[in-house]
Amino acid sequence: MTDTRGAASSTGTGASDQDPSLTTLQRPRVWWHRHLDSEERQRVMLELAIRRQEHWGFRFAMMTTLSVIVAVMGLSADSAAVVIGAMLLAPLMTPVLATAACISMALFRKALRSFGVVALATVGSIALSYVLAAIFMNGELPGEVTSRVAPDIRDLVVALGAGTAGAYATVRKDTSSSLPGVAVAVALIPPLATVGITLEAGNPTFARGAMLLYTTNLAAIIFAGAVVFVITGFVPPKRLATTGLRSLAVSAMVLIVVVAIAIPLFQASTSAVEQSDREIEAQQIVATWLGPVEATRTPDITFEGERITVSVRSFEPPIDQTALVEAMEAEFGADRIVSTEWDQVQRAVTTTTAVPTTTIVSDEERLQAEVEIIVDDWLAEDAPPSGRRRDALTIADGVVRVDASGVGDAPSVASLIERLDAELEQTLEVQLTWLKREDVPNGEPEPTRDEVLFGPVEVEVEAWATVNEVAVEGLTIVDGQVIVKLTGPVQPDATGLVDSIDELLGTTGDVQVLFTRRLDITTTTTILRVVNTPL
Structure with a gap:
């Protein structure tokens, strides 16, 4: 009996000695990590380049450069698929999340180092996209560009969600497959490429809108990432216990900084959306008005008080602006004053020896030429010393529409109708738009x-x-x-x-x-x- 109890006692003691962690293994687990193993923490710090890696800077610069090139090509070709490819190539998420991780650990020097990498990549990406846009882009801005110049509060919400997912997927190795989706959800390189493209196109308003989108994404990722790194146990419990109030103060400072950034971002987002939306609407109206007319560059549209000025540069002569004025007034208000500045440039012509050809002139072209000669003679008759000029002339459905300008009042339209009736075989109606000009005296003008x-x-x-x-x-x-x-x-x-x-x-x-x-x-x-x- 004694031996049996002793054996049983010995067996029980042996089992306890062989499995001292039995109690630990039976500890219930929760859905989030309250504590990470040291090995997991080292893995995260290595993936985020918080611990120095050999040649990491070269690899980061190379992949950033390639992603900018792909992004500019995709934006210029208006290809969403290529732009998504640039998002997947971009490594910029790594130093951004590293900044958030260092903030959560109160490693401020390393946080500044990671954020410095982000700042250098930002400047370099804008400069490279500016150069590429100057080489490969010409004409109107594609839709993939204009869609990134008017951020709103929805972009901030998306960035907060993606930043949270990115930090969580980094800590939890079993969810790392979600990182490509995070990169697509909150894109960093395409907005930077858009900044360079719009700056090269001479549109600072669109550039500010794209930069606002990038800044919103950047701030939201850092904030959400810092919070997730604390919640998931990336910060060691012993470190939290020893730092005490200091950890609480760091968390409070991070929260204050994020709130301070979020408030002006929201206000600036509202203002940028209104201004960018107005310019986008105006650009669409101008594109519809121009129709098949080829412009050598994107028309410039400026809003100054109640006046809207549209500047067009084209190889073709000016067209009637009646449709433009009506569309602008319908969109922005009848009290708007719409004016156009048409700069007609000449194509470079190379003199060559060619086989003589016979040109067949249509009846419409012949009538246009004859009416232009009659109108020019009518404007020159009794003209002031500074002269008068014909700005545009179109003929459609038996109506001659003439845009002319000069000093003083317009000449008599009745006299023009008489000239047309006398010299042409058909009767035409005349509509005249006259722009009154003033002679500027020599010398310095009187101050207003x-x-x-x-x-x-x-x-x-x-x-x-x-x-x-x-x-x-x-x-x-x-x-x-x-x-x-x-x-x-x-x-x-x-x-x-x-x-x-x-x-x-x-x-x-x-x-x-x-x-x-x-x-x-x-x-x-x-x-x-x-x-x-x-x-």
Whole structure:
């Protein structure tokens, strides 16, 4: 009996000695990692290049360059498939997630190093895409480009979700197959390529919109990644226990920075969307108006107050702008003033010896030529010294539409109709659009009232701003209306400034003061001496 109990006791003790981790193996697991093994943590740091790797910089630069080249080619060809290929090639997600991981670990020097890699890649990608666009792109911007110049709040939500997924897939090795989908969901290289393309095309508004999309993605990934790295146990429990309040302070600082970035990004996103949408709508209207007319470059469209100016450069002569004016007024309001600037350039012609050919002129071409001669003679008759000119002439459905300009009033349309009836075999109706011009006298022109008022108003604004400790960001005077832009930490009372300017103007109600509040966010970091714990 004694031996049996002893054997049983010995057996029980032996089983316990052979499996000391039995209790650990039976510990229930949860759906998220509260603690990562040291080996897993080292793997993540190696994948994110937080620990130095031999020749990693060369490989990163090579893959970034190739992804920019593919992105520019895809954007210029308006090919979504090629652009997606550039997203999959781009390695920029690695240093971005490395920045987030270092922030979660309070490794600020390494975070700055990773973010420096991101900054260099950003500048280099824009410069390379600018050069490639100058070589391979010409004409209107493709749809794949214009679709990335008007970000909104949905892009921020997508970036937050993709940043969360990217960090989680990096920590959890069993979900790493989701990383290509993350790269497609929150693209970083295509917006940078769009910035370079739009800058080369001379469209800074679109460039700002694309840069805003990139900045939104970048900030959202870093924020979401830092949060996920803490939640999933990437930061060792011992490190959290020893750092204590310092870890909490780091988390609070990260949250403050993200919120500070998110608020102006949302406001700028709304403004950029409105401005970019307006230009996109205007470009579509101009493209419809031009139709088959070939422009040597994308038409420039400027919005200045109530005036919309469309500048076209083409090998072909000007066309009737009636359809353009009607479409612009229907889209942007009937009070808009629409004007066009048509720059007709000559094609380079090489003189060669060719076999004589017989040219057959159609009846429409012959009629067009005869009417142009009659109209030119009509404009030249009794013209002022500065002359008159024919800007455009079209004939359709028995109606001659003439756009002409000159100093003074237009000549009599009735006399033109008489000339056409006398010299042609058919009766045509005449519609004249006359642009009245003025001769500019030699010498320096007299200053306008706005120019005369600008000096005294500027002195008054600068003096008032100095007293109230604010900065003057801008001052404009248009048609007697004064707009003052100020910035500073505290909004002052501008009643005295408005009254002073009203006295200079001699009127009231024509002064607008815009104030932008600027806050100085000073971050204080307390460095504690702690015992280093191995990762």
